[in-house]
Each structure stands twice: as structure tokens, then as C-alpha cells.
Amino acid sequence: MDHFLSDEQKMIVELARKITLEEIIPNRARLDEEEIFPAEILKKIADADLYGLYIPEAYGGYGGGVMDFVLAVEQFSRGCIGVSVSFAANALGSFPILAFGTEEQKQKYMPDIAAGRKQAAFGLTEANAGSDAAGIQTTAVKDKTGNFYILNGTKQWITNGGEAETYTVIATTDKSKGARGSSAFILEKGMPGFTFGKKEKKLGIRASATRELIFQDVKVPAANLLGKEGMGFIVAMKNLDHSRPGIAAQGVGLAQGALDAAAQYARERVQFGKPIAALQTIQHMLADMATETEASRALLYATSRYIDSGAKDISKMSAMAKLYATDTAMKVANDALQIFGGYGYMREYPIEKMFRDAKILQIYEGTNQIQRNVIGLELIKESAGRK
Numbered sequence: 001m002d003h004f005l006s007d008e009q010k011m012i013v014e015l016a017r018k019i020t021l022e023e024i025i026p027n028r029a030r031l032d033e034e035e036i037f038p039a040e041i042l043k044k045i046a047d048a049d050l051y052g053l054y055i056p057e058a059y060g061g062y063g064g065g066v067m068d069f070v071l072a073v074e075q076f077s078r079g080c081i082g083v084s085v086s087f088a089a090n091a092l093g094s095f096p097i098l099a100f101g102t103e104e105q106k107q108k109y110m111p112d113i114a115a116g117r118k119q120a121a122f123g124l125t126e127a128n129a130g131s132d133a134a135g136i137q138t139t140a141v142k143d144k145t146g147n148f149y150i151l152n153g154t155k156q157w158i159t160n161g162g163e164a165e166t167y168t169v170i171a172t173t174d175k176s177k178g179a180r181g182s183s184a185f186i187l188e189k190g191m192p193g194f195t196f197g198k199k200e201k202k203l204g205i206r207a208s209a210t211r212e213l214i215f216q217d218v219k220v221p222a223a224n225l226l227g228k229e230g231m232g233f234i235v236a237m238k239n240l241d242h243s244r245p246g247i248a249a250q251g252v253g254l255a256q257g258a259l260d261a262a263a264q265y266a267r268e269r270v271q272f273g274k275p276i277a278a279l280q281t282i283q284h285m286l287a288d289m290a291t292e293t294e295a296s297r298a299l300l301y302a303t304s305r306y307i308d309s310g311a312k313d314i315s316k317m318s319a320m321a322k323l324y325a326t327d328t329a330m331k332v333a334n335d336a337l338q339i340f341g342g343y344g345y346m347r348e349y350p351i352e353k354m355f356r357d358a359k360i361l362q363i364y365e366g367t368n369q370i371q372r373n374v375i376g377l378e379l380i381k382e383s384a385g386r387k
């Protein structure tokens, strides 16, 4: 299938594929089993200059867009989404700086992220604010001098928590204003009062670090406010609009990895005197898995190119790509495991891990129920605007 990638994009795919084959696939079972953050693999990705794909050249990046970024994420995800999310969370943590930061903030933080010298993370979710992102309770209060904000609260389930140096954090500056009362800040690891909770034990993506961010009277310079006070919710929503295709890319990559493994296994596994690939029931399963994976990829690429075109109405497409590709990944991983039968249930084969990993895709960066809400509301708005 030709997706009309440019020569540069084909090179990104090739480079990311090479890292997946040489670094991710041989190490994924160990990283998962021992719950090891993939620092060495991320270093290889940085050495290959893939960290800055979506970052303008002015800030040390490659100067590409979401499309270039998702191509790399898709390839890494064919190997392991515990690794690919550790890479992709950098975009989630730094899109807000690119989109809302001052020139000074961009010059200060982006070159290290573009080079992969420093990891980034995004702090929105709290114990009582998951789908209800406007319900956050972390507070940011301006001190008497007006030069600092004092942050107090706890963020939960933060990908790259503890590993990242740079954090974009959403906190409430005026509770009475609800969604319009939150603001976004850039925090640095090591700021006094900024610590990390325990590393979570997870069903899947065990190579990735998931930690609490704990703020106890953290003194954040007013110069680290992103955009204006009260813009935090918009920063968060726009960030998710840009980053959800990255989750769709994880879904497409995982589905492709599971499909490849299942097709190969079906050719090799002999039952009733012939490979199970000769059975029409298996062929039909593979056909559906391949069709849905390809449809997810087409939606992902179309969405990413649409975002890169500078379009403003990206929420619906972004949510559709995330929803469809991740529901597909879960289904394909499930069917792949079924084709593997009892062997698929054993840790000896990669399908067991893919099946465990796939579930998070339907949950993080907005559950797939929330994606349907976003799509539904946008559809109704569009319909109201049409004659």
C-alpha cells in the first residue's frame, strides 16, 4: 500500500523500523518482565535524531509535524508500546510549550527536548479528575511579590513521571471559574517541594514509568506560566487534540505487530495435518484484522496531515483516529491471541504482552467513551451550522 510518503518520511519509517528490530524487539520481554524504563533505547532514538521530528528547526528540531511524529511512533509500537509511549509522552509534555510558550520559554526548554537530552511529561490527571478534566484540585496561588506561583496538589498516573526533567502542569488559579479558572505551568524536576510518588504496577506497558507528581508549596516563577491565567483548560484540550493521533499510531503499530505475528504463526502451526492458515475461518479472521488495521492507518494519516495543514477544527478527527485505531488494536490483539490459542496465553510468545498492552490505548489520553462524546458534540455543532 502506498501512503504517498515523501522520501524524508520513508527515511523516518526506515530508521524507526531499524531501531524497533535491533533494539526494541530483542529487549521488550525483559523490559516488561522487570519493569525497566527504556532509557538506553530512548538514547538510541535520540542518537538517530528522531526526538525533534515535530519541533521547528529554530528550537533544534527537524521541522516536521504530527505526520512525521506518528510515523515513528507507529514503527516503535510494532515492537512495544511501553517503549513508544515513553517516547511519545515527550510530545504530550512539550506541544503546550510550542503552542502557547513565549519565545523565551521555547528557547529555554525545546532544544533539550528536541535532542532527547531531557524527557518531558504532561500533568493533568488527578485522583478525582480523570475524564472530568475540569475537576482538578491542584492549586496555584500567586505569592505577594507577584513573581511566583505556589503550587500544591497531586497529579496521578503521569507517564514519564520521575524520568522527565520538564513538566507541563495544569493547576487551578481560580476555583470559582471552573474550566476557565485553570492555568498551565512549566515545572522542572528538582524544584523544591516537587517530588514523585510510587511507581505504579500496571497490567501492561510495564517498561513505561507511571508516577504521581506531588507538589508541596512548589515555588514556580511567574515566567513559567504558559499563555495567560485561565487558559489552562484550553491548553490541555488543544494539547490532547494534537497528541491523540500519537495514541492512534500506537494502536496502528500494535495491531500491525499482532497481525504479523498471527499470520506467521498461522502458516507454521499445523493441526489436522495442515497449517491452520489453510483454514478459511483463520483466513477470515486475518482478513478482518488486516482491513481494520489498514483503515485505522488511513484515518490516522489523513488526520495527521489535516492537523499539519494548520486546520483549526481538529478535535473531531483527532478523537475519531484515537477511537477507531485503539478499538481496532484491542480487537486485533484479541483475535491474534485466539489464533495463537493456548500458546498465545503463554509469556513465551509476544501476543500475551500485546494483549495486555492494548487495553490502555482505550483508556489513556481520554477514554474511548470521551472520544465518542467529543465526536458527537462536534457533529451536532457542525450540523447546527449547516443549512
Ligand code: COS
Pocket: 122, 124, 125, 130, 131, 132, 133, 134, 179, 180, 233, 234, 237, 238, 240, 241, 315, 364, 365, 366, 367, 370, 373, 374
Ligand atoms: N479546544 C479548544 N477549546 C475547547 C476544547 C478544545 N478541544 N474542548 C473544550 N474547549 C473549551 C470549550 O469551548 C469551553 O469553552 P467556554 O468556557 O468558552 O464555553 C471550555 O473549553 C469547557 O469545555 P466543556 O464545557 O466541553 O468542558 P467539559 O468539562 O464538559 O469537558 C471533555 C470536556 C470531556 C471533552 C474534557 O474534560 C476531556 O477531554 N476529558 C478527558 C480528559 C483526558 O483526555 N484525560 C486523559 C489524561 S490527559 S493525558
